[in-house]
Amino acid sequence: MADEDTTTGGGESGGQERRSPRPRRRRGLYAAVWATVGALVLAGAGLGLVYSRIDGNIAGIDIDSVLGPDRPADIPDGTLDILLLGSDTRAGGNSRYGRDDGTARSDTAMIVHVNKAHDRASIVSIPRDTLVERPECEKSDGGTAPAARRAMFNQAYEIGGPVCTVKTVESMTGIRMDHYVELDFTGFEKVVDELGGVEITATEPIEDDDSRLDLEPGRHTLDGEQALGLVRTRKGVGNGSDLGRIKLQHAFVEALADRVGDVGVFSDPKKTYDLLETVTSHLTTDAALASVSGLAGLAGAVRDIGSGDIQTVTLPVRYSSADPNRVVPIGVQTERVWDALKADRPIPDSATKGSAAREATEAEDAVEAEDAGKAGDAGNPGE
Numbered sequence: 001m002a003d004e005d006t007t008t009g010g011g012e013s014g015g016q017e018r019r020s021p022r023p024r025r026r027r028g029l030y031a032a033v034w035a036t037v038g039a040l041v042l043a044g045a046g047l048g049l050v051y052s053r054i055d056g057n058i059a060g061i062d063i064d065s066v067l068g069p070d071r072p073a074d075i076p077d078g079t080l081d082i083l084l085l086g087s088d089t090r091a092g093g094n095s096r097y098g099r100d101d102g103t104a105r106s107d108t109a110m111i112v113h114v115n116k117a118h119d120r121a122s123i124v125s126i127p128r129d130t131l132v133e134r135p136e137c138e139k140s141d142g143g144t145a146p147a148a149r150r151a152m153f154n155q156a157y158e159i160g161g162p163v164c165t166v167k168t169v170e171s172m173t174g175i176r177m178d179h180y181v182e183l184d185f186t187g188f189e190k191v192v193d194e195l196g197g198v199e200i201t202a203t204e205p206i207e208d209d210d211s212r213l214d215l216e217p218g219r220h221t222l223d224g225e226q227a228l229g230l231v232r233t234r235k236g237v238g239n240g241s242d243l244g245r246i247k248l249q250h251a252f253v254e255a256l257a258d259r260v261g262d263v264g265v266f267s268d269p270k271k272t273y274d275l276l277e278t279v280t281s282h283l284t285t286d287a288a289l290a291s292v293s294g295l296a297g298l299a300g301a302v303r304d305i306g307s308g309d310i311q312t313v314t315l316p317v318r319y320s321s322a323d324p325n326r327v328v329p330i331g332v333q334t335e336r337v338w339d340a341l342k343a344d345r346p347i348p349d350s351a352t353k354g355s356a357a358r359e360a361t362e363a364e365d366a367v368e369a370e371d372a373g374k375a376g377d378a379g380n381p382g383e
Contacts, residue, residue: 057280060290063180066138066163072176078116079344080301081175083166085109085182087157107185107232108249109153111169111177113341118301122347123312124337125249126169127242128154130317131328135171137164152326162284172329173338179298180286187282188231189224194278197221198259200230200252200367208233227252230367243327243357246314251367313337313347316355330354 086108109126134151137160138144145159156168166177183191192198199221206215213229222230231249234242263271288294316333320326336351 054277054280055291057277057283058290058295059284060287061162061180061284062287063163063166063177064287067167071167072170072174074176074178077344078118080112080114080118080178080298081341082112082114082179082181082298083109083169083177084112085157085162085165085180086188087182087184107154109165109169111173111175111341113344114302114305115344119304119309120346121302121305121310122341123310124341124347125246125312125314126153127246127315127317127327128152129242129326130315131320131323131326132168132172134159134164134168137167162286173341175338175341179289180284181289182284183279184282185228187279189228190278190282191224191275192222192227192256193224194275195256195259195263197223198227198252198255200255202367206230206233206367210234227256243314243317246357248367250312255367311346313352314355314357316352316357318354318356327356 107128109128111124111126113122113124115121130153131150132153134145134148134156136144136147137156139159140161145164153168156164160167162180162182166180169175170177199219201219202215202217204217206213208214208229211229211233213226213233215226215230220226231252232245233248234245285294289298316330316337317327318330320328333351333354337347340347340351
């Protein structure tokens with residue numbers, strides 16, 4: 001976009017996204033899933049039948065064939081760029097989250113960049129309400145949707161599913177997505193239940209009828225439904241924006257990673273299998289990942305990325321002057337983010353200066369991960 005909404009630095013103050021003074025466990029949901037896959041593969045031989053059954057669970061989409069050659073160059077330098085999506089489809093088992101009107105949007109979107117040494121990663125969250133230039137896309141129900149200059153990011157999925165979403169992200173970033181991974185509402189909920197719940201500490205009341213969430217301050221072990229409500233809530237914390245929700249998701253990701261380690265997923269083959277079967281039953285990936293062997297390869301690529309090795313930021317945005325319910329990328333800062341990923345460097349602090357995400361930082365304070373809650377009990381206030 002060439003208008004004033006995307007080419008200037010924005011008017012918000014604040015600077016970079018806040019970083020915790022203590023080490024943070026930012027392995028994340030994606031790392032938990034892939035490390036789980038790797039643990040199953042390493043569990044031993046003679047599991048061919050098991051692998052075959054799990055292979056059949058995964059829905060694969062041949063994005064490469066559909067998009068063809070008109071994409072950013074595929075640079076074989078060892079880096080990996082992965083688009084992670086949480087969809088809000090109400091189809092099938094997701095119907096209890098709302099009426100299925102035949103459409104779905106991307107409820108959560110993260111670009112994960114794994115460096116060439118596979119010992120560090122950067123995660124960029126894209127707010128669903130971001131106004132972007134969407135390229136021409138083939139519609140899921142047939143026909144072609146013309147390019148749009150000011151389209152909400154999550155509408156790309158509604159129009160053309162994973163293919164249009166990948167095409168839109170590549171158009172925004174100039175970076176080819178090596179892989180695509182999508183998990184739906186039911187899959188997320190079942191993963192948390194399979195783990196026996198995830199523990200968080202609420203530092204303020206969180207109440208949101210829309211996401212079916214009602215938490216008093218204090219420590220809680222959330223079941224799958226409550227956890228889904230937490231990562232979906234917009235009205236329950238902060239200023240009610242998607243930016244606040246993203247901050248809340250980042251905090252929950254830490255708690256989820258802690259829980260994966262606490263229950264011994266990697267050391268217990270049955271727990272590994274049960275979790276893997278649950279995940280894959282609700283997973284959609286690009287064709288190259290739609291198998292145990294494909295997922296295992298990705299697991300191997302990220303297995304050495306640990307606490308403190310992952311940088312997490314929200315796309316630098318500001319509220320649209322034309323619609324305060326929408327945000328637009330801050331041109332200069334956004335380019336710094338994409339340039340850093342292309343150069344395989346950490347995202348500079350200057351990239352988040354002027355971002356409206358600073359206005360939503362109170363949402364991050366609404367929930368602490370389990371390790372922060374334990375530190376608080378010991379007299380250490382943590383953040």
